[in-house]
Amino acid sequence: MAKKFQNFINGKWVDAKSGKTFENRNPANWDEIVGTFPKSGKEDVEEAVKAARNAFDSWRLMPAPKRGDILRKVGDIMVARKEELARQMTREMGKVLAETRGDVQEGIDTAYYAGTEGRRLFGHTVPSELPNKYNMAMRVPIGVAGIVTPWNFPMAIPTWKIFPALLCGNTIVFKPASDTPATATSLVEILLEAGVPEGVVNIVHGGGGEVGMAIVSHPEVDLISFTGSTGVGIKISEVASQTLKRVSLELGGKNAQIVMPDADMDLALEGVLWGAFGTTGQRCTATSRLILHEKIHDDFLKMLVDRVEKLKLGDGLQPGVDVGPCVNEGQQKTTQSYVEIGLQQGATLAAGGEIPSDPNLKKGWFYKPTVFSGVKPDHRIAKEEIFGPVLSVIKTKSLDEGIQILNDTIYGLSSSVYTKDVNGAFRAIRDIKAGITYINAPTIGAEAHMPFGGVKQTGNGHREGGWAVYDFFSEWKTVYIDYSGGLQRAQIDNY
Ligand code: NAP
Ligand code: MG
Numbered sequence: 035m036a037k038k039f040q041n042f043i044n045g046k047w048v049d050a051k052s053g054k055t056f057e058n059r060n061p062a063n064w065d066e067i068v069g070t071f072p073k074s075g076k077e078d079v080e081e082a083v084k085a086a087r088n089a090f091d092s093w094r095l096m097p098a099p100k101r102g103d104i105l106r107k108v109g110d111i112m113v114a115r116k117e118e119l120a121r122q123m124t125r126e127m128g129k130v131l132a133e134t135r136g137d138v139q140e141g142i143d144t145a146y147y148a149g150t151e152g153r154r155l156f157g158h159t160v161p162s163e164l165p166n167k168y169n170m171a172m173r174v175p176i177g178v179a180g181i182v183t184p185w186n187f188p189m190a191i192p193t194w195k196i197f198p199a200l201l202c203g204n205t206i207v208f209k210p211a212s213d214t215p216a217t218a219t220s221l222v223e224i225l226l227e228a229g230v231p232e233g234v235v236n237i238v239h240g241g242g243g244e245v246g247m248a249i250v251s252h253p254e255v256d257l258i259s260f261t262g263s264t265g266v267g268i269k270i271s272e273v274a275s276q277t278l279k280r281v282s283l284e285l286g287g288k289n290a291q292i293v294m295p296d297a298d299m300d301l302a303l304e305g306v307l308w309g310a311f312g313t314t315g316q317r318c319t320a321t322s323r324l325i326l327h328e329k330i331h332d333d334f335l336k337m338l339v340d341r342v343e344k345l346k347l348g349d350g351l352q353p354g355v356d357v358g359p360c361v362n363e364g365q366q367k368t369t370q371s372y373v374e375i376g377l378q379q380g381a382t383l384a385a386g387g388e389i390p391s392d393p394n395l396k397k398g399w400f401y402k403p404t405v406f407s408g409v410k411p412d413h414r415i416a417k418e419e420i421f422g423p424v425l426s427v428i429k430t431k432s433l434d435e436g437i438q439i440l441n442d443t444i445y446g447l448s449s450s451v452y453t454k455d456v457n458g459a460f461r462a463i464r465d466i467k468a469g470i471t472y473i474n475a476p477t478i479g480a481e482a483h484m485p486f487g488g489v490k491q492t493g494n495g496h497r498e499g500g501w502a503v504y505d506f507f508s509e510w511k512t513v514y515i516d517y518s519g520g521l522q523r524a525q526i527d528n529y
Contacts, residue, residue, distance in 0.1 A: 102152015175203030
């Protein structure tokens with residue numbers, strides 16, 4: 035029988051009040067059920083928010099270094115369980131073991147970073163414009179944080195949000211993606227084992243429209259941190275604005291890698307293979323456009339197609355597999371429909387473009403790694419996020435034109451330029467409109483201690499990761515202490 039999972043609300047593991055459940059299956063083998071999970075609703079969210087609200091006062095009063103100690107312990111437990119967590123994640127969402135290990139490692143890095151931040155969490159002390167007066171601004175907790183996450187980084191993304199939120203003294207209502215509830219449950223178990231008190235962390239499983247929306251619209255939830263698609267992000271920001279919540283949105287991408295004729299071609303090739311087909315192209319930072327200078331276009335394309343055709347598709351738990359399945363049937367269908375759109379608009383299929391016929395892959399949501407050449411910058415496959423193993427190759431005459439093409443989307447998350455020309459590299463860093471630019475490295479590879487996020491419709495101006503995320507999860511409290519013994523009026527008595 036499939037393992038039965040529960041919500042964790044107010045310190046107890048419980049079913050959905052309705053008693054309803056949903057199944058999660060292995061995308062590499064849909065006969066295999068990972069588990070059954072509570073299909074929760076508004077009434078379950080109500081309980082979770084109440085618990086988080088009640089727990090807030092004691093949690094916010096725990097000294098930040100103590101909260102940091104708990105998060106350091108979270109990191110230690112994740113180190114001990116790393117392999118088991120990675121295997122669970124591959125079974126649940128399909129990416130290969132090397133990548134799920136990396137996903138867990140990002141959580142570990144984020145935990146240790148949060149641990150040290152407990153002893154920093156710096157504010158500012160600045161001089162007053164008046165004598166015998168002291169000014170400071172310090173960080174204070176905000177309240178109940180609603181956390182809504184996607185399935186493609188089922189451990190890393192929740193940790194990016196939950197660890198800094200907790201360190202800053204907030205309590206949590208967490209709704210993970212319906213495709214990765216088991217990994218999310220493991221994270222909650224680890225938080226409890228490390229000593230997070232009752233009510234501080236609550237997890238409610240279920241659909242985005244029901245559980246997610248109930249969190250976003252709840253008047254007692256103070257802030258929302260969301261990662262997912264741009265469409266859902268817009269909806270969330272509309273609903274959250276009704277109660278004037280603070281909202282952080284990390285949304286879609288249409289990232290590109292530019293290759294100049296002076297680049298190291300082998301390096302650029304390794305970069306695009308990893309960037310485009312890692313996580314089966316299902317990364318917000320995936321390379322989905324390759325902009326090749328015309329001088330190297332034909333040779334590079336040939337090398338690329340040769341390597342793409344050799345990528346091994348399969349169950350991510352098997353050694354030697356390069357590319358796992360799409361996460362579910364919907365994602366496989368979206369990929370197929372974009373392949374049809376590419377062909378209709380006149381692009382040339384250079385590799386892949388179909389569901390594999392290999393009988394060993396018959397029970398999974400596999401799709402062949404796909405390359406389109408002859409893509410024009412205004413083709414839909416050059417503009418819209420596909421979130422599958424599809425790479426659109428576009429030819430350019432110069433670096434400046436390449437940058438223009440790169441910028442010509444509604445998104446602005448990640449970008450990459452392969453060149454040995456230092457002048458060109460710095461121009462690209464200056465002119466590319468994206469939150470992240472890599473030089474001589476692929477569009478994927480964020481490190482936990484650096485700000486992460488995008489511009490334009492990739493987000494709403496916040497950053498996760500590193501020191502930047504602590505701004506989002508804390509409020510500034512400004513304090514003036516007048517020790518002059520008299521009334522001193524700013525802007526009046528001193529001028
Ligand atoms: P999604 O459909 O937007 O879902 C993300 C989360 O939101 C899931 O937990 C989902 O729940 C929930 N949700 C869905 N509809 C909702 C609603 N109406 N109200 C509240 N919550 C709702 O995205 P996805 O397909 O899981 O993930 C892929 C997308 O995420 C891509 O666009 C990708 O670029 C983006 N992404 C961005 C970043 C970044 O940092 N910029 C990182 C990773 C992924 P269910 O699972 O139950 O539907
Ligand atoms: Mg699944």
